[in-house]
Amino acid sequence: MAPTPHVFESRFRARSYELDGFAHVNHTVFLNWFEQARFDVFEQGGFPAAEIQARGWGVYVVTLQVEYLKEARQGDELVVRTRVGDMTRASMVFHQVASAVGSPDEASVVASVTAVWIGTDRKPARIPQEVRAALGV
Numbered sequence: 001m002a003p004t005p006h007v008f009e010s011r012f013r014a015r016s017y018e019l020d021g022f023a024h025v026n027h028t029v030f031l032n033w034f035e036q037a038r039f040d041v042f043e044q045g046g047f048p049a050a051e052i053q054a055r056g057w058g059v060y061v062v063t064l065q066v067e068y069l070k071e072a073r074q075g076d077e078l079v080v081r082t083r084v085g086d087m088t089r090a091s092m093v094f095h096q097v098a099s100a101v102g103s104p105d106e107a108s109v110v111a112s113v114t115a116v117w118i119g120t121d122r123k124p125a126r127i128p129q130e131v132r133a134a135l136g137v
Contacts (some may be wrong), residue, residue, distance in 0.1 A: 006136035045134030
């Protein structure tokens with residue numbers, strides 16, 4: 001039986017300088033939040049960015065699909081839930097959903113992000129078992 005992927009959570013509050021001319025959170029801000037949430041996933045799993053870098057590893061995004069469903073406005077607090085889905089020898093797919101705190105079933109933005117694990121030779125490499133376990137995959 002395959003392990004159940006962990007769901008990691010990161011919280012963000014929409015700030016005034018993240019708004020666009022229509023007074024809602026600019027679409028690119030969600031990309032920043034999703035990226036930070038992916039860093040949080042590794043840190044919460046026991047592999048902070050400094051540890052990954054110290055071991056000579058890397059994680060490179062190669063594909064990003066985003067669907068914007070509902071606006072967010074200044075002061076809104078959102079939670080980004082991230083889980084790792086499909087995983088191959090050297091790649092993984094992060095499934096990310098941003099929704100208002102208290103309304104997890106009403107997604108504002110949904111993303112699917114494919115990343116490749118990079119080894120010490122700066123080429124795609126097998127994702128270490130300890131990392132797979134930390135992510136619940």
